[in-house]
Amino acid sequence: MMSPVATLSAKSPQPEARLIEREPYYEPLGDEIALFEAAYTSQIPVLLKGPTGCGKTRFMEYIAWKLKRPLITVSCHDDLTAADLVGRYLITNNETVWVDGPLAHAVRIGGICYLDEVVEARKDTTVVIHPLADDRRILPMEKHGELLRAPAEFVLAMSYNPGYQSVLKELKQSTRQRFIAIEFAYPDEALESKIIVTETGLDANTARQLIRLAHLTRNLKGNGLDEGASTRLLVHAAKLMQRGIAPRAACHSAIAEALTDDPEMLRAINELASSIF
Amino acid sequence: MSTDPRLTLIASGPLTTADLDDRLDALLNPVLSSRRTAAPLAQTLAPLERQLQDFVLNWVEVIGRTNYEMAYQFAAAAPDALKQLDLASAKAWVIQAMDAYDYEGLYRGSQVFKNFADYAALAGASAHAVGFEEVVHVLELFVCGLAGRRMKVEPAPQAYTDTETLYLPLRVASRMTKNENFLIYKSLAVLLWAQSRHGTFNADLDAACATYADPARALEWLNYLETVRLEACIARALPGFARDAASLKNATSNDLRYAVLELPSATVHDSIALLAKLPLNAEVPRHTCMATLRPREAAAARASRLAREKDGLQTMLAALLEEHDKTSSESGDGEQRFSVDVTEAPGENGSLDFELRLDGKPMAPPDNVHNLLDSILQDLGDIPDDYLTPTGDGSERAAPRAEQDPADVWKGIYHEEGALFYNEWDHKRRHYRKNWCVLRELDVQPGDGGFVDATLKKYAPQVTQLRRTFELLRGEDKLLKRMKHGDDIDFDAVISAYADMKSGRELSDRLLVKRHKTERDLAVMFMVDMSGSTKGWINDAEREALVLLTEALEILGDRYAIYGFSGITRKRCEIFRVKRFDEPHGDVVKSRIAGIIPQDYTRMGVAIRHLATLLNAVDARTKLLITLSDGKPDDYSDNYRGEYGIEDTRQALIEAHRGGIKSFCITIDHEARDYLPHMYGAANWTLVDDVSRLPLKVADIYRRLTT
Numbered sequence: 001m002m003s004p005v006a007t008l009s010a011k012s013p014q015p016e017a018r019l020i021e022r023e024p025y026y027e028p029l030g031d032e033i034a035l036f037e038a039a040y041t042s043q044i045p046v047l048l049k050g051p052t053g054c055g056k057t058r059f060m061e062y063i064a065w066k067l068k069r070p071l072i073t074v075s076c077h078d079d080l081t082a083a084d085l086v087g088r089y090l091i092t093n094n095e096t097v098w099v100d101g102p103l104a105h106a107v108r109i110g111g112i113c114y115l116d117e118v119v120e121a122r123k124d125t126t127v128v129i130h131p132l133a134d135d136r137r138i139l140p141m142e143k144h145g146e147l148l149r150a151p152a153e154f155v156l157a158m159s160y161n162p163g164y165q166s167v168l169k170e171l172k173q174s175t176r177q178r179f180i181a182i183e184f185a186y187p188d189e190a191l192e193s194k195i196i197v198t199e200t201g202l203d204a205n206t207a208r209q210l211i212r213l214a215h216l217t218r219n220l221k222g223n224g225l226d227e228g229a230s231t232r233l234l235v236h237a238a239k240l241m242q243r244g245i246a247p248r249a250a251c252h253s254a255i256a257e258a259l260t261d262d263p264e265m266l267r268a269i270n271e272l273a274s275s276i277f
Numbered sequence: 278m279s280t281d282p283r284l285t286l287i288a289s290g291p292l293t294t295a296d297l298d299d300r301l302d303a304l305l306n307p308v309l310s311s312r313r314t315a316a317p318l319a320q321t322l323a324p325l326e327r328q329l330q331d332f333v334l335n336w337v338e339v340i341g342r343t344n345y346e347m348a349y350q351f352a353a354a355a356p357d358a359l360k361q362l363d364l365a366s367a368k369a370w371v372i373q374a375m376d377a378y379d380y381e382g383l384y385r386g387s388q389v390f391k392n393f394a395d396y397a398a399l400a401g402a403s404a405h406a407v408g409f410e411e412v413v414h415v416l417e418l419f420v421c422g423l424a425g426r427r428m429k430v431e432p433a434p435q436a437y438t439d440t441e442t443l444y445l446p447l448r449v450a451s452r453m454t455k456n457e458n459f460l461i462y463k464s465l466a467v468l469l470w471a472q473s474r475h476g477t478f479n480a481d482l483d484a485a486c487a488t489y490a491d492p493a494r495a496l497e498w499l500n501y502l503e504t505v506r507l508e509a510c511i512a513r514a515l516p517g518f519a520r521d522a523a524s525l526k527n528a529t530s531n532d533l534r535y536a537v538l539e540l541p542s543a544t545v546h547d548s549i550a551l552l553a554k555l556p557l558n559a560e561v562p563r564h565t566c567m568a569t570l571r572p573r574e575a576a577a578a579r580a581s582r583l584a585r586e587k588d589g590l591q592t593m594l595a596a597l598l599e600e601h602d603k604t605s606s607e608s609g610d611g612e613q614r615f616s617v618d619v620t621e622a623p624g625e626n627g628s629l630d631f632e633l634r635l636d637g638k639p640m641a642p643p644d645n646v647h648n649l650l651d652s653i654l655q656d657l658g659d660i661p662d663d664y665l666t667p668t669g670d671g672s673e674r675a676a677p678r679a680e681q682d683p684a685d686v687w688k689g690i691y692h693e694e695g696a697l698f699y700n701e702w703d704h705k706r707r708h709y710r711k712n713w714c715v716l717r718e719l720d721v722q723p724g725d726g727g728f729v730d731a732t733l734k735k736y737a738p739q740v741t742q743l744r745r746t747f748e749l750l751r752g753e754d755k756l757l758k759r760m761k762h763g764d765d766i767d768f769d770a771v772i773s774a775y776a777d778m779k780s781g782r783e784l785s786d787r788l789l790v791k792r793h794k795t796e797r798d799l800a801v802m803f804m805v806d807m808s809g810s811t812k813g814w815i816n817d818a819e820r821e822a823l824v825l826l827t828e829a830l831e832i833l834g835d836r837y838a839i840y841g842f843s844g845i846t847r848k849r850c851e852i853f854r855v856k857r858f859d860e861p862h863g864d865v866v867k868s869r870i871a872g873i874i875p876q877d878y879t880r881m882g883v884a885i886r887h888l889a890t891l892l893n894a895v896d897a898r899t900k901l902l903i904t905l906s907d908g909k910p911d912d913y914s915d916n917y918r919g920e921y922g923i924e925d926t927r928q929a930l931i932e933a934h935r936g937g938i939k940s941f942c943i944t945i946d947h948e949a950r951d952y953l954p955h956m957y958g959a960a961n962w963t964l965v966d967d968v969s970r971l972p973l974k975v976a977d978i979y980r981r982l983t984t
Contacts (some may be wrong), residue, residue, distance in 0.1 A: 081764050081792070083764045083765065084764075088764070088765060088766075089765075089766055090766075091766060091771060091788075094775075096766070209516075212514075216422040216423060217422060219421060219422045219423070219424070219425040219426075220418060220421055220422045223418065223421045223427055224418055248517070264414045264415050264418060265418055267415045268415050268416075268417075268418030268419045268422060269418075269422070271415065271419045271463060272419060272422045272423070273517075274517050274518065274521065275423075275467070275515040275517050275518035275521075276515055276516065276517045276518075277516075277517040
């Protein structure tokens with residue numbers, strides 16, 4: 001007989017650990033790879049700062065590949081609780097079973113735990129990483145009565161976008177001061193063009209025009225846009241163009257509509273796009 | 278006698294000259310004299326149909342509320358204009374004239390009335406016309422994207438720029454489709470942007486033209502040459518735009534004389550040099566989209582911008598230097614330590630790139646420094662050494678500016694500086710009066726700090742009760758049991774479910790517990806009537822109410838702000854800061870509450886617009902605007918009293934509502950039910966009929982409102 005409670009375990013999320021086998025395409029912006037490796041050997045957690053779509057997650061995949069460690073990514077959201085990270089009891093077949101959360105799992109297997117957009121998580125949640133993020137490197141699991149010690153290979157990384165202006169979405173000092181921080185910015189024109197060309201196969205000339213458009217939208221940041229077009233959006237637009245979509249239409253769908261819902265801002269971005277293409 | 282257009286159906290024949298004379302005489306009295314009477318107006322109006330007569334009289338009355346001279350000009354122009362315009366176009370014509378009046382004053386406004394023939398020509402294509410209001414926001418964003426800094430876009434009869442503001446025409450209707458007319462707007466904006474981006478004003482244009490016999494004509498030619506040069510620049514930077522714009526041109530002129538201007542290296546000096554070789558008496562060629570040059574305005578704006586930016590740059594560099602010396606052991610001597618290398622940017626045509634060096638080593642400047650350098654570079658083409666000399670103590674501060682005392686407004690020292698402008702709704706015109714109200718934020722002069730303590734003592738038993746009530750409201754963590762989704766297992770539920778299962782009953786799927794925090798994500802703005810009519814015990818009651826209210830709010834932890842409002846006439850609307858959102862409740866706020874004193878009148882619309890703007894800047898799920906008032910909106914002279922004020926206030930509240938703000942009014946006016954339901958909505962107000970009970974009531978009303 002299948003007890004209804006048993007279905008809980010079937011739905012329960014097993015932390016996804018991923019060993020990245022093929023080298024992800026990544027263009028270093030500066031010395032971030034050396035910095036991360038140094039932090040890794042010194043067992044210091046890392047905070048990646050930067051606007052959305054500038055390559056933070058891709059960088060983590062690249063590092064995981066380079067260090068040959070499994071990568072566990074947690075996308076943080078405002079309902080993320082401590083139990084979601086550490087683990088919880090589930091009931092199956094008339095007994096309770098402890099299931100590790102992604103953070104505990106990463107500690108156990110000595111992987112890289114990457115908390116994406118950590119400011120989105122509830123503030124009380126971020127506190128559970130504190131003992132892991134200083135030199136104690138432990139994860140107390142009170143409910144399970146276990147104290148996990150992180151092996152040398154374990155590394156904690158999180159990303160954070162300082163561009164959000166909401167006061168509610170700021171990282172606590174007690175959290176941020178446990179990390180070394182690597183700042184990411186949009187790559188410069190030559191590099192960004194190389195990235196677009198390599199990722200999509202678009203011709204260099206059109207790629208440069210796309211980047212010019214990105215610069216124009218980045219000018220609008222703070223004047224009605226929260227962020228300018230990211231490298232990721234440019235890659236999306238370039239992919240659409242490669243599939244035969246006309247440049248103006250590609251920019252409309254991949255850039256303008258992705259950046260804003262405001263009709264006037266949409267129109268302004270479309271006007272900018274049609275000025276270039 | 279009524280001007281209500283609905284009555285035209287009942288009314289029979291046209292009004293007689295005598296009737297019209299009487300009516301106009303009454304409506305226009307302030308601008309009539311023994312030499313200028315209403316009689317000629319009445320004579321030209323008399324032959325018109327009754328419907329048209331009523332149209333004219335109605336608008337004379339409406340315009341007269343704004344300005345009698347405008348009303349007179351309208352009455353004078355209307356009979357002829359109505360021969361050419363249908364009523365809908367005529368209405369648009371009046372609105373445009375009033376807009377011109379609001380923006381640019383009486384002369385421009387009356388010009389629009391006088392030049393109705395121009396308007397009639399435009400109105401022919403009116404279905405496709407594009408108005409300034411339609412495009413201003415889009416163009417502002419568009420230009421901001423291009424320029425990397427916010428440039429204002431303002432209406433003007435001719436397109437020109439002073440390098441800070443782009444002036445564009447009020448209306449474009451020269452093409453047969455809306456798209457093309459918009460493209461003309463866009464082209465003008467791009468051209469004006471290019472004038473400042475590509476350095477048209479980097480040379481002294483007036484001096485360059487002054488050497489010619491006819492400087493005005495020389496300037497026109499220079500404008501043409503610059504347009505040719507800039508169009509080439511634009512075509513390189515914005516190929517897509519250039520392609521679109523080409524469709525506007527009738528024919529491309531391939532004049533080889535101008536070829537030199539189309540080179541990427543061409544500057545304004547090439548245009549000036551070319552000027553000498555041209556036959557200046559010849560007709561200046563026209564492009565579809567051409568702006569005008571106003572070198573004097575541009576020079577003034579540029580000079581003040583450069584001075585400001587030089588100051589800002591020097592201060593920021595000082596800060597950079599201080600930080601640098603703190604972190605590095607080597608410290609430079611007193612000589613010039615910053616330098617800038619300017620290079621041609623790769624890829625982009627003709628634009629400049631630069632590198633900031635400190636002690637010879639390149640450094641990455643912070644964004645604000647980078648932007649300043651970029652802006653100076655755009656103006657000067659280079660960074661002069663004296664700009665790179667750090668000055669000041671490097672602390673984060675604004676450039677010292679003489680503090681302006683808002684009280685000096687009426688002493689004639691300055692008039693509209695440092696003030697905010699708000700539109701006001703004219704319900705008769707069914708349009709906004711542009712930038713009609715001049716508003717300033719002032720601080721309340723702190724009063725006797727003992728007032729707050731005395732009040733708390735006076736109401737001590739009630740305050741204890743109040744605190745208890747509000748403590749119960751405070752959001753706290755709750756453990757919700759028997760949930761379908763949750764963080765943990767609800768063992769009680771599991772056990773009973775297990776028992777149910779064993780006994781063959783149906784199972785519940787609610788087996789989890791969930792921690793739920795009920796957050797009061799609320800921001801509330803209190804808008805306190807500080808008009809003269811509150812003098813005496815009403816004012817005392819208001820202040821006491823605020824004391825008790827702040828006690829309660831501090832317990833709840835809701836974000837709140839308190840502002841007073843008053844003013845006299847539209848030119849002097851005042852908002853008094855008692856407590857800002859980001860200000861903690863403390864002695865300063867207490868003494869400001871005590872210092873609330875009755876001032877002048879109650880122009881509510883502009884106060885609501887301003888406070889709604891402040892409230893909108895706060896990030897909260899629920900935003901509440903609560904007004905404490907003692908009567909109808911009212912102001913000295915200019916008709917604010919009565920229907921006009923009520924309608925404007927209502928409109929301001931509707932605007933606030935669109936922004937997601939809920940409004941509520943607490944009043945002590947017994948006649949409130951005559952007008953408050955119309956302004957705030959049937960359920961959004963309450964009357965406290967006993968002033969002495971106001972202090973206790975307000976906190977109580979707030980509690981009811983927010984639970």
